[in-house]
Amino acid sequence: xxxxxxxxxxxxxxxxxxxxxxxxxxxxxxxxxxxxxxxxxxxxxxxxxxxxxxxxxxxxxxxxxxxxxxxxxxxxxxxxxxxxxxxxxxxxxxxxxxxxxxxxxxxxxxxxxxxxxxxxxxxxxxxxxxxxxxxxxxxxxxxxxxxxxxxxxxxxxxxxxxxxxxxxxxxxxxxxxxxxxxxxxxxxxxxxxxxxxxxxxxxxxxxxxxxxxxxxxxxxxxxxxxxxxxxxxxxxxxxxxxxxxxxxxxxxxxxxxxxxxxxxxxxxxxxxxxxxxxxxxxxxxxxxxxxxxxxxxxxxxxxxxxxxxxxxxxxxxxxxxxxxxxxxxxxxx
Amino acid sequence: xxxxxxxxxxxxxxxxxxxxxxxxxxxxxxxxxxxxxxxxxxxxxxxxxxxxxxxxxxxxxxxxxxxxxxxxxxxxxxxxxxxxxxxxxxxxxxxxxxxxxxxxxxxxxxxxxxxxxxxxxxxxxxxxxxxxxxxxxxxxxxxxxxxxxxxxxxxxxxxxxxxxxxxxxxxxxxxxxxxxxxxxxxxxxxxxxxxxxxxxxxxxxxxxxxxxxxxxxxxxxxxxxxxxxxxxxxxxxxxxxxxxxxxxxxxxxxxxxxx
Numbered sequence: 001x002x003x004x005x006x007x008x009x010x011x012x013x014x015x016x017x018x019x020x021x022x023x024x025x026x027x028x029x030x031x032x033x034x035x036x037x038x039x040x041x042x043x044x045x046x047x048x049x050x051x052x053x054x055x056x057x058x059x060x061x062x063x064x065x066x067x068x069x070x071x072x073x074x075x076x077x078x079x080x081x082x083x084x085x086x087x088x089x090x091x092x093x094x095x096x097x098x099x100x101x102x103x104x105x106x107x108x109x110x111x112x113x114x115x116x117x118x119x120x121x122x123x124x125x126x127x128x129x130x131x132x133x134x135x136x137x138x139x140x141x142x143x144x145x146x147x148x149x150x151x152x153x154x155x156x157x158x159x160x161x162x163x164x165x166x167x168x169x170x171x172x173x174x175x176x177x178x179x180x181x182x183x184x185x186x187x188x189x190x191x192x193x194x195x196x197x198x199x200x201x202x203x204x205x206x207x208x209x210x211x212x213x214x215x216x217x218x219x220x221x222x223x224x225x226x227x228x229x230x231x232x233x234x235x236x237x238x239x240x241x242x243x244x245x246x247x248x249x250x251x252x253x254x255x256x257x258x259x260x261x262x263x264x265x266x267x268x269x270x271x272x273x274x275x276x277x278x279x280x281x282x283x284x285x286x287x288x289x290x291x292x293x294x295x296x297x298x299x300x301x302x303x304x305x306x307x308x309x310x311x312x313x314x315x316x317x318x319x320x321x322x323x324x325x326x327x328x329x330x331x332x333x
Numbered sequence: 334x335x336x337x338x339x340x341x342x343x344x345x346x347x348x349x350x351x352x353x354x355x356x357x358x359x360x361x362x363x364x365x366x367x368x369x370x371x372x373x374x375x376x377x378x379x380x381x382x383x384x385x386x387x388x389x390x391x392x393x394x395x396x397x398x399x400x401x402x403x404x405x406x407x408x409x410x411x412x413x414x415x416x417x418x419x420x421x422x423x424x425x426x427x428x429x430x431x432x433x434x435x436x437x438x439x440x441x442x443x444x445x446x447x448x449x450x451x452x453x454x455x456x457x458x459x460x461x462x463x464x465x466x467x468x469x470x471x472x473x474x475x476x477x478x479x480x481x482x483x484x485x486x487x488x489x490x491x492x493x494x495x496x497x498x499x500x501x502x503x504x505x506x507x508x509x510x511x512x513x514x515x516x517x518x519x520x521x522x523x524x525x526x527x528x529x530x531x532x533x534x535x536x537x538x539x540x541x542x543x544x545x546x547x548x549x550x551x552x553x554x555x556x557x558x559x560x561x562x563x564x565x566x567x568x569x570x571x572x573x574x575x576x577x578x579x580x581x582x583x584x585x586x587x588x589x590x591x592x
Contacts, residue, residue: 041514042485190381191541191585217514261519263548271568272526272549277519281484 003179003211004030004053007067011048011235014060017286023048023235027311027318030179030228033209035201037226037243039219039258043282045235046215050181053213054093055083071178088117092172096184098164102156108167109152112136115171139170143200162193169200173208180204181213186221198225219258223247231255234283234293236308241317251317251324254278254294292322300325335407336368337502337535338392338422343401345384345391361387362559364401369552371502372533376546376567378582379556385539388556389507392537393424405502419450422503423496428512429488433480439466439491440476446499465494469524486517490524497528505537510545522549543586547571555579 011023023045030036040046052063055075068075070090075083095101103111113132116139121131133152140148143166156164165185172180182201186194202225204210216222223229223243230240231254239252250256260276280297289295291306298305300323309320342364349357362384369375377385391398394415403410405421426432433442443462447453453461463473469490480488489509496504506525510518526549529536540546546553546567553570555563555578563576574580 041516191582192380195585219515258515261515263544274523274526275519275548277523278516279520281486281517282514284484 001032001071002029002069003032003071004028004213005067005069006049006053006065009049009052009063009065009068011045011052012062012064013285014062015286019062020285020288021235022285023052024308026232026235026237027240028213028230028237030211030213032178033205033211034228035205035212035214035226037219037222037229038213038215038232039217039222039229040232041217041282043234043285044232046232047183048235049232050093050183050213050215053181054087054091055080089175090178091181092175092177092179093181093183094165094168094172094185096187097161098168098185099156099159099161101168102164104156106155107152108154108156108159109133109136112139112152112167112171112174116174120175135174136170139174140167142173143167143170144196145170160193161189162196165189165193165197166200169197169204173204173210176208177210179211179213181215183215184217185214187217194221201225219255220262231258234288236293237311237318237320238294239317239319239321241319245315245317249317249326251312251319251326252321253298253300253325256325292320337371337406338369338537339366339404339407340368340392341366341402341404343388343391343398343403345387345396345398360384360559362391362556365554365561366401367552367554367561367564369503369535369537371535372529373552374529374536374538374550375552375554376550377537377539377554377556378541378543378546379578380582382558383556384559385556386507389424389505389537389539392503393422393505394418395424416450419446420499421501422505423499423501424505424507425489425492425496425509427508429485429492429509430480432492433488435480437479438476439478439480439483442480442491443476443495443498446495450499461498465498466491468497468528469494470520484517486513486520489513489521493521493524493528497532497534500532501534503535503537505539507539508541509538511541525549543571543583555582 006028009023009026010021012019013022026049038046057063065076073086113136116132116135136152137148140151145151145163145166151163186197198221201212205212214222214226226243228242229246231238233254239246239255246255250259257276257278263275278297283289291308295301295305304322309322311318311320344364345361347359347361349359351357365388377388379385387396390396392403410418440462443465444458447458447461462476466473466475471487471490510521513521522545525536528534538550550567553564553567554561555576557578563570563579570579574583
């Protein structure tokens, strides 16, 4: 069953140049207990999608969608207070740069205890004494912190980035959410810590059956972890499908470019030869091209690309391109 | 063949004072020695806190080393003034948004190393600036732009142009690829490879992605807690890692969650 179902999500932002469609008709489906990777470079609107799911809105944003459901609840018809309650109970989010999202003036103990909701208490009244503290220690154990007592007594600046991120995850899972949104949780971390966090998320998914929407700019780390992948470019979905479909049989030139851009150990690329790169840079929000937004950078672009491509669906593999890759190869073989 | 850069027992340690009399010495990196040939790339890898950034900074003279010597073309750099050193060895910093002065135009940013280190006339400087911009794939008109008007990839290109403008022998790049988007990153890698091929510049890259390191570097140094634990030709070291630290770094790159 789909825990998150979004159809045609459009986010418009008022800028000085007029209203801009920062996210255009994005579809996202997340089934219960899966990890979905949302990949996109900076400016692709992936964080905006996360904010739209949470209902965080700034003035001047217009969020529209044909359908937006969390489980069997329609998010579009809820009143703001109902929505806030739903968000508090069912969705948790972890952010990029964890040390800046923790309160620097409070000890970790206070911050975690604050994040533990009272309705998660189980047991008789005699067990009430210091139950939050005990719960905080178990939570820290769960996320793999070896010395929870001393961590609880420290301030965020005394801890490393990896430990701070683990604390953020502990706070996120305190209320046992059904959906965890991880917005670039491992950016700007070194590889050892990165792997620890990824392993932790993987374990949470396996043990608690938490669905995870994993947002990242690095297709390499995402593809390792996730079951399904959605690739975004400049606010449009370019491709989505299972991990195998997207990684091994990319149909969209952009996905292909992302995959080719990372030299790995298996590839038999000549030493110091040129890497595959798309020309140009990511257009700013005020100068988005019409039609397929990859158009000006795409190696296969033709005249028809000024129209927005229809999405093609093949065995659950969805891609938006007028000239998808390797269709002919497979038909002939 | 004489190596363009030879580093001999270079080390850096800080002294921290506790109270009136006691003091503690903290080693950023222990005595390290290595050599680099012209037109080759040396990669420095390691976990955070292993002293790789300090080593890069000590090479360019951002921090003064405690002991040891740095020789470029057989000339000891410690004896020379900063001007000479600047022309030989240049540095590109990690974050392009903070390494460019937001209040001056790109042209002025590129001109300042020329003003400080050379005796060129105004016209010659303008020619150098537009040459450097063209070399990194930007337009001459970009000289009038301010850093905020450029994307982060373009800013990193400007930073590379600033390093190239004095025609150095060695460029030290401290994690320049880490903050860039994937598609822009490979453009910059291609650019660095092109520049190296055309001008025979040696690069010292501090990097974390071993896939990229393997692709672009000839020699590699693996650092851990200030010591070099393994060094040698990149392909040999990465194919057949001997030290546990190297093995751990490699393992972290290729974790498979699903089999």
